Amino acid sequence: MTPTQLKFWRKIENFEIDDPESSFSFSDQSSRENDWSMEFSLRTILE
Numbered sequence: 001m002t003p004t005q006l007k008f009w010r011k012i013e014n015f016e017i018d019d020p021e022s023s024f025s026f027s028d029q030s031s032r033e034n035d036w037s038m039e040f041s042l043r044t045i046l047e
Helices: 003-014 026-034 038-046
Strands: none
């Protein structure tokens, strides 16, 4: 991986997909709409 690619990859890894102030987060929605456990939903988001 080039330094530029690594830089972008780190940004992606550090991106917070869930708004901490939201009462119904993206991961909550993903879990509910797909009938997944929260653990599985979080794993899919990470992938």
